[in-house]
Amino acid sequence: xxxxxxxxxxxxxxxxxxxxxxxxxxxxxxxxxxxxxxxxxxxxxxxxxxxxxxxxxxxxxxxxxxxxxxxxxxxxxxxxxxxxxxxxxxxxxxxxxxxxxxxxxxxxxxxxxxxxxxxxxxxxxxxxxxxxxxxxxxxxxxxxxxxxxxxxxxxxxxxxxxxxxxxxxxxxxxxxxxxxxxxxxxxxxxxxxxxxxxxxxxxxxxxxxxxxxxxxxxxxxxxxxxxxxxxxxxxxxxxxxxxxxxxxxxxxxxxxxxxxxxxxxxxxxxxxxxxxxxxxxxxxxxxxxxxxxxxxxxxxxxxxxxxxxxxxxxxxxxxxxxxxxxxxxxxxxxxxxxxxxxxxxxxxxxxxxxxxxxxxxxxxxxxxxxxxxxxxxxxxxxxxxxxxxxxxxxxxxxxxxxxxxxxxxxxxxxxxxxxx
Amino acid sequence: xxxxxxxxxxxxxxxxxxxxxxxxxxxxxxxxxxxxxxxxxxxxxxxxxxxxxxxxxxxxxxxxxxxxxxxxxxxxxxxxxxxxxxxxxxxxxxxxxxxxxxxxxxxxxxxxxxxxxxxxxxxxxxxxxxxxxxxxxxxxxxxxxxxxxxxxxxxxxxxxxxxxxxxxxxxxxxxxxxxxxxxxxxxxxxxxxxxxxxxxxxxxxxxxxxxxxxxxxxxxxxxxxxxxxxxxxxxxxxxxxxxxxxxxxxxxxxxxxxxxxxxxxxxxxxxxxxxxxxxxxxxxxxxxxxxxxxxxxxxxxxxxxxxxxxxxxxxxxxxxxxxxxxxxxxxxxxxxxxxxxxxxxxxxxxxxxxxxxxxx
Numbered sequence: 111x112x113x114x115x116x117x118x119x120x121x122x123x124x125x126x127x128x129x130x131x132x133x134x135x136x137x138x139x140x141x142x143x144x145x146x147x148x149x150x151x152x153x154x155x156x157x158x159x160x161x162x163x164x165x166x167x168x169x170x171x172x173x174x175x176x177x178x179x180x181x182x183x184x185x186x187x188x189x190x191x192x193x194x195x196x197x198x199x200x201x202x203x204x205x206x207x208x209x210x211x212x213x214x215x216x217x218x219x220x221x222x223x224x225x226x227x228x229x230x231x232x233x234x235x236x237x238x239x240x241x242x243x244x245x246x247x248x249x250x251x252x253x254x255x256x257x258x259x260x261x262x263x264x265x266x267x268x269x270x271x272x273x274x275x276x277x278x279x280x281x282x283x284x285x286x287x288x289x290x291x292x293x294x295x296x297x298x299x300x301x302x303x304x305x306x307x308x309x310x311x312x313x314x315x316x317x318x319x320x321x322x323x324x325x326x327x328x329x330x331x332x333x334x335x336x337x338x339x340x341x342x343x344x345x346x347x348x349x350x351x352x353x354x355x356x357x358x359x360x361x362x363x364x365x366x367x368x369x370x371x372x373x374x375x376x377x378x379x380x381x382x383x384x385x386x387x388x389x390x391x392x393x394x395x396x397x398x399x400x401x402x403x404x405x406x407x408x409x410x411x412x413x414x415x416x417x418x419x420x421x422x423x424x425x426x427x428x429x430x431x432x433x434x435x436x437x438x439x440x441x442x443x444x445x446x447x448x449x450x451x452x453x454x455x456x457x458x459x460x461x462x463x464x465x466x467x468x469x470x471x472x473x474x475x476x477x478x479x480x481x482x483x484x485x486x487x488x489x490x491x492x493x494x495x496x497x498x499x500x501x502x503x504x505x506x507x508x509x510x511x512x513x514x515x516x517x518x519x520x521x522x523x524x525x526x527x528x529x530x
Numbered sequence: 531x532x533x534x535x536x537x538x539x540x541x542x543x544x545x546x547x548x549x550x551x552x553x554x555x556x557x558x559x560x561x562x563x564x565x566x567x568x569x570x571x572x573x574x575x576x577x578x579x580x581x582x583x584x585x586x587x588x589x590x591x592x593x594x595x596x597x598x599x600x601x602x603x604x605x606x607x608x609x610x611x612x613x614x615x616x617x618x619x620x621x622x623x624x625x626x627x628x629x630x631x632x633x634x635x636x637x638x639x640x641x642x643x644x645x646x647x648x649x650x651x652x653x654x655x656x657x658x659x660x661x662x663x664x665x666x667x668x669x670x671x672x673x674x675x676x677x678x679x680x681x682x683x684x685x686x687x688x689x690x691x692x693x694x695x696x697x698x699x700x701x702x703x704x705x706x707x708x709x710x711x712x713x714x715x716x717x718x719x720x721x722x723x724x725x726x727x728x729x730x731x732x733x734x735x736x737x738x739x740x741x742x743x744x745x746x747x748x749x750x751x752x753x754x755x756x757x758x759x760x761x762x763x764x765x766x767x768x769x770x771x772x773x774x775x776x777x778x779x780x781x782x783x784x785x786x787x788x789x790x791x792x793x794x795x796x797x798x799x800x801x802x803x804x805x806x807x808x809x810x811x812x813x814x815x816x817x818x819x820x821x822x823x824x825x826x827x828x829x830x831x832x833x834x835x836x837x838x839x840x841x842x843x844x845x846x847x848x849x850x851x852x853x854x855x856x857x858x859x860x861x862x863x864x865x866x867x868x869x870x871x872x873x874x875x876x877x878x879x880x881x882x883x884x885x886x887x888x889x890x
Contacts, residue, residue, distance in 0.1 A: 115541065115543075116541070118541070267541055407531065410531070416531070421534060422533055422534070423533060423534060423535075423536055423540060424531075424533040425540055429539060429540035429541035430539050430540075430541060431539075432540065434533070434534070434535045434536045434537065434540070435533060435535070436532065436533060436534075436535050437531065437532055437533060438531050438533070450540070452540060454534055454536055455542075457542065460547055460622065461663060461664040461665070462664060463547055463550075463664045463806050464664065464806040464808075464810055465550070465757070465806070465810075466757055466809075466810030466811060466814075466815065467754075469810050469811040469812070470811075470812060475861070475862070476861075477810060477811045477814075477857070477858070477861060479810050480810065480811070480854070480857070480858060484858075490855075490858050493858045493859055493861070494858055494861065495861075495862055498862075503539040506538055506539045506542070507539055507541065507542055507543055508543055508545075509542075509543075510543070510545045510546050510547045510549070510550055511546075511547050512542060512546070514537060514538035514539070516538065516539065517537055517538055
């Protein structure tokens with residue numbers, strides 16, 4: 111189930127990407143959103159190059175890199191976009207952008223073997239830039255992969271980072287998709303975009319004729335049409351239980367594809383990304399390329415971002431799945447796709463009227479109102495399966511009583527997970 | 531820079547409870563006007579009632595709403611010890627809605643003091659004692675209407691003009707004929723099919739007819755106010771059931787119209803099968819609609835009472851915890867959902883079979 115919600119993208123949808131890639135300090139968190147922890151092997155005083163590995167997850171041998179060259183200074187705990195304070199390696203930028211080894215460029219990025227491609231993916235530290243933060247190489251290791259769906263739908267309101275990437279780099283994206291398809295021996299690739307996104311479609315149409323194995327698919331401008339499960343069902347008419355790879359499908363965010371392009375073309379690890387800075391509290395909403403690890407407050411200061419608001423909210427992410435932060439001193443992680451500054455509406459929720467709208471709208475066919483009512487009844491809670499919740503926020507969105515139902519479902523999820 | 535923190539999502543629909551309640555109120559206004567016309571203007575124009583009688587339908591509505599507001603105000607003040615102002619009674623508790631619906635389910639000749647008593651009791655016992663708006667387990671207006679119907683046996687659901695023409699309501703007439711008859715005995719007796727469609731027949735204060743309820747149904751569905759699956763499953767299954775009974779006994783489409791417009795079936799099927807006292811979720815709405823069909827058939831064809839739909843809905847309210855358990859258990863199991871629906875349909879078929887045997 112998906113519905114139209116106001117996407118509020120007008121302010122940035124046509125904005126070109128600007129750059130702010132000279133942060134004073136970068137912070138490299140030693141834990142990711144998905145709970146993957148990293149063991150660092152640099153210490154205070156060490157010199158690191160841009161793209162050097164500074165920490166690694168021992169279990170899956172997945173590294174993280176410094177996005178600048180400079181000296182490691184004392185580590186601190188910093189707030190991430192999920193609200194958690196995580197210990198970080200701190201590097202003071204020397205602004206030299208020095209790589210340890212000379213980086214060239216590969217003419218034909220299709221000429222990688224599958225093993226080399228997988229190894230490069232792993233070594234480059236590429237994760238899902240659409241918000242999952244999931245190590246990308248793990249997806250490609252699955253057997254019997256047949257289809258690649260590139261997710262350019264970007265259904266999250268306000269955020270236009272993916273859109274900006276597609277408009278600026280459509281040719282490169284197509285080249286990369288073609289390379290992945292050939293390297294991995296996939297049958298076909300489909301780029302999913304919003305059917306009314308004429309600018310992006312026309313950009314792709316300029317070059318797509320050269321790629322017979324790649325097609326475009328227009329999705330309706332509804333939320334959450336960028337969700338993997340909906341994409342796979344709409345495009346390929348395939349259902350799956352947990353992961354699309356079960357049915358031979360990879361779904362990849364378009365920004366991730368661009369990161370893979372840079373990896374294949376230049377051998378660069380993931381060190382930068384595009385984010386959207388927008389909202390009624392921002393003077394000049396924009397799409398901005400930033401260093402991963404930079405602090406948002408520095409970016410906001412450099413672009414003189416803020417308008418005066420009475421009671422502003424700083425939201426890391428979009429308005430449906432983002433998190434309100436107590437400060438703008440938030441680290442830009444790989445999965446942060448934007449920030450939205452809005453006036454707090456201070457809506458007070460009223461009593462639930464059991465209208466059932468939340469259960470009718472849930473894309474996972476949950477019954478959020480009954481989950482809320484049975485938070486203390488763990489037998490019923492297990493039958494209600496709150497663990498299937500994808501936290502899209504539609505239940506909270508549609509509630510006429512303005513109850514934050516998703517928070518109840520998240521609590522139930524947490525309780526089930528902790529075996530309470 | 532520091533910011534406030536707010537958990538949740540940061541973009542909400544424009545819809546609200548107050549908008550939904552406003553839609554319900556708007557959809558009820560035609561029924562109030564119609565009840566005034568049918569039970570006030572028509573008898574007055576025939577010189578069968580005085581000026582008080584002319585405005586009696588509106589007086590009943592007014593007394594019910596006033597009693598409801600006062601009861602709720604006093605309850606908040608004396609029981610909750612948390613005084614509530616008039617604005618909140620309207621905009622937060624919507625204390626007028628149950629009273630308004632109750633008033634439309636009363637007989638026109640109900641003593642005015644009884645309107646107040648019925649409203650008071652329904653509010654205290656069915657609404658406020660459970661925690662007020664949205665917390666009640668059974669529908670307060672149905673409770674009040676049932677109280678009046680059961681306790682006050684002498685009351686007839688005919689206005690002063692109708693009492694000069696008929697002795698009973700079409701539904702009681704139908705029951706007296708053991709649910710089988712001819713156009714002449716069941717329809718023309720009350721002035722013809724057009725009167726049934728328009729609602730100018732004896733019954734509850736403002737619930738007769740087909741046109742107004744259908745307009746209300748469309749209005750409420752378009753404005754996404756009601757649980758439309760429950761409503762449509764109920765109404766469509768009832769229509770099919772009445773058609774089967776009618777056709778099996780050589781009765782035409784008039785039989786369907788007669789049954790739909792009797793006992794406030796259409797009105798109640800729209801307004802009361804869809805409030806907070808009924809189950810949520812698509813599966814829950816479907817089975818609630820079908821269970822209400824079963825209950826309606828039982829109360830109509832076996833109990834033979836004007837209050838059949840009221841009893842059916844109250845029973846459905848009481849069954850809600852059981853229905854909800856079923857919904858929770860089967861929510862992620864499509865096979866069991868389909869089996870449940872098929873089972874309910876089979877029960878309906880068996881019931882129809884028994885009814886057909888009884889009435890033939």
